[in-house]
Amino acid sequence: MPIHYLEDFAVSQVFKTGRLRVDKEQIFAFARQFDPQPFHIDEEAARQSLFQGLAASGWHTAALTMRLLVDGELKPAGGILGVGFDELSWPRAVRPGDELRAQSEILEVRPSKSRPDRGLVRVRTTTVNQNDETVMMFTGNLLVPKRPALAQKG
């Protein structure tokens, strides 16, 4: 898998990931540690909640998406370093047995004005389940180094 410097990114490129299956025990384990609300840790309470059934914590979906990205095609030099998001949503709950995959589209590539050795790549990542329904979507900026030889000229 090639490593991508800032110069390798261009608007509308798409990077895919593999798949990850989520089971009930994983949903419980994450939620007990980080988000122990009834609809994430108790099936009966979940049925009576707005979720109408057991649902993964949104932060679990985010963490699983990160794992998909780290193992996927998007390989910025220096790693996947998100500096922040300006849009993040969970349009649909993640359920036990769901199989997730993600896809990242490049929206913008900007060299840094203050730091000649790097830039920002604006990316929209969409996580879908096995029915291609979006379970999470976020748009934000990754910090990506320029190719070292070019940076030395700057």
Next chain:
Amino acid sequence: MPIHYLEDFAVSQVFKTGRLRVDKEQIFAFARQFDPQPFHIDEEAARQSLFQGLAASGWHTAALTMRLLVDGELKPAGGILGVGFDELSWPRAVRPGDELRAQSEILEVRPSKSRPDRGLVRVRTTTVNQNDETVMMFTGNLLVPKRPALAQKG
């Protein structure tokens, strides 16, 4: 701890949390599962990265913040149900030994136009370390039910 219905929220209210300490093993454990990049799982690699030392995954900080919130003063009826964020950033790395706490400020309270039994509460949550330095900040909307008796009148 009282439960908060939509009618109980007002702009500029502040809800606090307790504290959570993060150690190196927790940073490793989360990162090995969800964000196995060198700067989150290897101290030597982390020293040579942009982080200049071991740093927690941003999603770990998010998950810890959720745990602080669930155990904190903010108790919307029906749970803490985020429908999405429109701003999320990690201004500073979380390091081994850091002790985090969070604070949520109410920015806006809006009854739903289509669903008379609920509304949206816009909240800015700030997570800080033991030196009061912000490590994460996000702004988004929580779905909050109205008090049932009032909803029945509507």
